[in-house]
Amino acid sequence: MAEIKALKLAFDVPGANFDRAGEASAKLKRTLQQVGVPAEVIRRVAIGSYEGEINLIIHAGGGQLQAEIYPDHTRVIVSDQGPGIPDVKEAMQEGYSTASEEARAMGFGAGMGLPNMYNCADAFEIQSKVGWGTIITMDFKHQDR
Amino acid sequence: MKETYFHSVQITQAACRGCTFCVKHCPTEAIRVRNGKALILPNRCIDCGTCIRNCPFRAPQAKTDQLSRLKDFRYNIVLPPPSLYSQFNENIHRESIWQGLMQLGFDEIFDVALASDYIAVEIEKFIHEHAGEHKTYISCACPAVLRLIQVKFPELIPLIIPVLPPAEAAAIYIKNKIAREKHLPKEQIGVWFIAPCPSKGANIHQPVDVVHPEITGAFTVSAIYSLIMKNKKNLPAEKFTRPVSKGSSYGMGWGVYGGELKSAGLTNAIAVHGLAEVRDVLEQLSLNKMPGLDYVECSACQSGCVGGPLVSENRFVAETNLKRRIHNMRLREPSTRAATLKAVLTCEGFPHSAEYVKPLQPRPMMSLDADINVAMQKVERMEEILQGLPGLDCGVCGAPSCMCLAEDIVQGRAHEMDCIFKLRAQVKKLAYGMAELSRQLPLTGGNTMDDGLVAPAEDKNHET
Structure with missing residues (x-):
């Protein structure tokens, strides 16, 4: 078997479909367990990718969750061509939310999605433009914190 | 590093027909059929006993001890858990059941419910002291759940509450007490647990969470129940005069789901029973989806220990029996939980968990x-x-x-x-x-x- 640089996974996350929320992150978690990434890191990746997945469902009308697993780190990319975030700084604040009534009724939209992603990743980058969409990149070193 | 795991569940090859029932039901995908016979992958098995429940040919069996082993010890102590009482109608006194146990050759009885009362107080204190951390702690009472966490949710290990399982605490206390009082070396004292499930049996021989285990071995609830029922005629309660420290109705409640929460007075908490449900709640905990929740009580068996695979009675009947017994006990107890616990916690020098528990080691089975x-x-x-x-x-x-x-x-x-x-x-x-x-x-x-x-x-x- 030839040496491989990265394992790549990609999942399409359909918008406004709460029933399947968490499926992509669950598959990613299983793969990371098979690779043998430390449990504490897997937990953070799972939380980060789950929040990303939920954002795709609630705000973006769907999008893609991608993961690149390297021997020493995992990168998670959450991308969409949704409405975009007008003020990223504001959106990053804990408790800030623009979630719909429907989403809130289901227990989502507490305004913790982006802060949670920021907190669980070792590196976090967000690019967003109104009318263009959003790309969030999270890096997780394969080391316990 | 190669590790060998002790397992209580074993498959009787002669009885196995290779039907794959157990393979399909196993919650950790630990069984394969090879050459027409089921084989257990030792690093995956958590001794939950799901295969025992599902096999139409009774091929999986729990390896437990024979009563004849009592002869190997000079003094034998038995630890009856609430799940044993749940096999009997609530009108049969605890004393009658104890008398039945003495007739089987035991010299001393320690009520596991009493140890649960002690552990409940420790849990309540721990949760109170850690309230500011916003962490959800997980019960340690069910060894099958602990083993599930080891193999499938190692990231949750730091959330397991560091207290002793009640039967272990009971064993440590009573063995030391008898050794002191009777001037016996500890090796000559047998401490026997009556187990409702194979995971508790496996935990005796290879404990995942206790530093120096003091339980010698285990018999099944169903075996002991059958033996007591055989002698039923000779069991008038008034004949039993030996002093035995009794647990409260709260400790007795640990045998059925939700009982642990009630006994520790925890309200910002949930009780989950059945392995599929436990797996589900652990998944949610892992995603941090229940922030602010204090505690999760988990039992691998539906209904709790009364639904263990090694008990005789149907789980609904056992649950009813135990709940009625608890109700009757409560009528005779002080009106508050605090007063009730205070009245029963009279054992001098009951062990403090901190000196005996060790952190669980992960057993990652997924890594290729x-x-x-x-x-x-x-x-x-x-x-x-x-x-x-x-x-x-x-x-x-x-x-x-x-x-x-x-x-x-x-x-x-x-x-x-x-x-x-x-x-x-x-x-x-x-x-x-x-x-x-x-x-x-x-x-x-x-x-x-x-x-x-x-x-x-x-x-x-x-x-x-």
Whole structure:
């Protein structure tokens, strides 16, 4: 078997479909367990990718969750061509939310999605433009914190 | 590092017919059928006993001790848990059941419910002291759940509450007490637990969470229940005069789901029972989806320990029996929980958990290789293999799912042709290949044989 640089996974996350929320992150978690990434890191990746997945469902009308697993780190990319975030700084604040009534009724939209992603990743980058969409990149070193 | 795990659950090869019932039900995908017999993968088994429940031929059995082992000790102590009482109608006094136990040859009894009362107080204190951390702690009372966390949710290990399981606490206390009072060396004292499930049996021989275990061995609830019932006629409660420290109704409640929460006075908490539900709640905890919740009580068996695979009575009957017994006890107790616990907690020098518990070690079973580069290659290869499998999870190959077969193949434990669909497609291909060959025989006879065989245009995998 030839040496491989990265394992790549990609999942399409359909918008406004709460029933399947968490499926992509669950598959990613299983793969990371098979690779043998430390449990504490897997937990953070799972939380980060789950929040990303939920954002795709609630705000973006769907999008893609991608993961690149390297021997020493995992990168998670959450991308969409949704409405975009007008003020990223504001959106990053804990408790800030623009979630719909429907989403809130289901227990989502507490305004913790982006802060949670920021907190669980070792590196976090967000690019967003109104009318263009959003790309969030999270890096997780394969080391316990 | 190679580790060997002690398991209570074992499969009686002679009884096994290789039907794959257990394979399909096993919550940790720990069983495979090979050469017509079920085999347990030791690093995956959590001794939950699901296979014992589901086998139509009673091939999986829990390895427990024989009562004859009491002869090996000068003094024998028995630890009856609430699940034993749950087998009896609530009108049969605890004293009658104790008398029945003494007739079996035990010298001393310690009520596990009393140890639960002590542990409940420790849990309440711990949760109170850690309230500011916004962490959800997980009960440690069910060893099958602890083992599930070790193999599938190692990231949750820091959330397991660091207290002793009640039976262990009881054993440590009573063994030391008897050794002191009777001037006996500890090796000559047998401490026996009456187990409702194999996981508690396995935890005695290889505890995952206790530093110096003091329990000698275990008998099953169903075995002890049958023996007591055999002597039932000689069991008037008034004949039992020996002083035994009794647990409260709260400690007794640990036998049924929700009881642990009630006894520790926890309200910002949930009780989950049944392995599928436990797995579900652990998944949610892992995603941090219940922030602010203090505690989760988990039991692998539906209804709690009264629903263990090694009890005699139906779980609903046992649950009813135990709840009625608890109700009757409560009528005679002080009106508040605090006063009730205070009245029963009178054992001098009852062990403090902190001196005896050790943190759980992860038992990651998912990782495909110790070398991360090799593991990544194996994941990729597994994905390729999986694409070629039918995805029906039929179990005929002896693995519970196509995913597991793919994993077994990359790990060298199975072959692609173990899949009946793959094998049939291959047979078909060979058959046509042979037919093709037969047409190329020398044409000495002048005529080719028309056997009606036509090579297939396309191989349809799943046609029957």
